[in-house]
Amino acid sequence: MSYKVILQDKYDLSPLVESISLRDSLEQVAYQGTVNLVVTPDLPPLSPGMAIRISGIPYGMKDYVPLLHPAVVWEVETANNGVKKMTLTLYDRTVYLDKSEEEYLFPAKQTATQRFKRYAADWNIKIAHLPDTEKQLGRSVYRTQSIYASMFADLRETAKAGGKLYHPRMLPAGLELYELGTNREVYVLETLTDTTQRRTLEGAATKVKVLATSASESGKEVPSKVMAIEEKDVAKYGQLQAIIQDDEAKSPAAARELARSKLRGVQETITVNAPDINTIRAGDAVQLGTMKLLVISVSRELGNPGSMTLELGTYDDVKRRFYLE
Structure with missing residues (x-):
């Protein structure tokens, strides 16, 4: 097995390893590993x-990374x-952001x-790379919730404001805020063992109404103010209406943009099984035929060659599913 499992920077557990599996997903922050070992006296x-840590030799290379x-x-x-055996469940160190809770009150106009930078400083996490997300956010009050829930709320608000899509990653050098689909090497998926395509209207919205938060007048409840209404493909798919209550859309133009961003028709996901390319991560772009898709999740069994299961979606589907809900 061309993989190494090193404990505490000094114990090489590799000779005792029976299997290693890894899972990465846009639905979770921490990269997860499972290692099965044979227990010996040493x-x-x-x-x-x-x-x-787990290291391996990437596809097409000779050295461990x-x-x-x-x-x-x-x-x-x-x-x-x-036979005595042991199973280890591992996470990268962003797990502490997911399992820890804190309260934050942030002023408006921060990115x-x-x-x-504040989250990382508070939890003593080194920073590897934090690009400028550019979009100014509104005032945020995050009551007791996980640090990652607060982080992801910031990333969703950035996307809703027209910004790029980001996902936190832990690298050997520290925390990275990774822009989805910007991997330098885009692997072409050619040798597939099987492919499953799923298309559904579940979660579709052909009409979207943006409302300002309702308020009472003289003690009486009044209807919410309609900021914008957008429609698309009603005749094709039927009227499936979604309502957004959002005071952050300060102008009719901003409300219309928000409504358009929530319109969605058939959602398509593709699942492929293939020989493992062990450096592909959730959020990376891959090429499948003529389509450039994003990896929503990857589950892999390490080995030679090993195997992986990728859940793939288009950029727009990923944006709607994870960042605009």
Whole structure:
């Protein structure tokens, strides 16, 4: 197996490894790993909280690079059915942003970049790369919720304001705010074992109405003010109406743009199984035939060659599904 599992920067567990699987998804912040080991007398003591890393040789290369690093042992499970075995659940260190809660009150006109610097400083996380997300955000009051929930709220607001799509990643050098689809090498998926295509009207919206938050007048409830109404493909798919209550759309033009961004017809996802390309991450762009698609999730079994399952979607579908809901 051309992979290494190193514990605490000094114990090489690779000879004891039976299997390694990794999972990365836009629906979660932390890259997750599962390592199955055979327990031998020379296995060092293992406990949650220990530092660990997984390295491998990328497709078409000769040298090892970190795949899951820096990571932490999150769970240790031991079983004995005649042969003692151990299963380790690992996460990269963004897991602390997902599992920790805090309250934040941010003033208006900050960018997501500025807020990410605050999150990283508060949780003692090194920064590798934080691009300027540019879009100024409104005042935000984040009551008790996970740090990642606050981070993702900032990223969604950035996208709703017409900004780019970003996803946090942990690199050996620290936290990166990764712009989706900007990977330098876009792999062409050619050798596929199977492909599944799913198309659905679930979640579709052919008519979108943007409302200002309703208010009462003289103690009486009054209808919400309609800021904008946009329609598309009603005749084709039927009237499926979504309502957005959003005071951030200060002008009719902004409300119309927001409404248009929420119009969505058939949602399509493609799932492929293929030999593993171990450096593909969630949010990366890949080429499938004539289509350039984004990786929504990747689950992989490491090995030679190993295998991976990719869930893929178009940029617009990913934007609507994860950033505009």
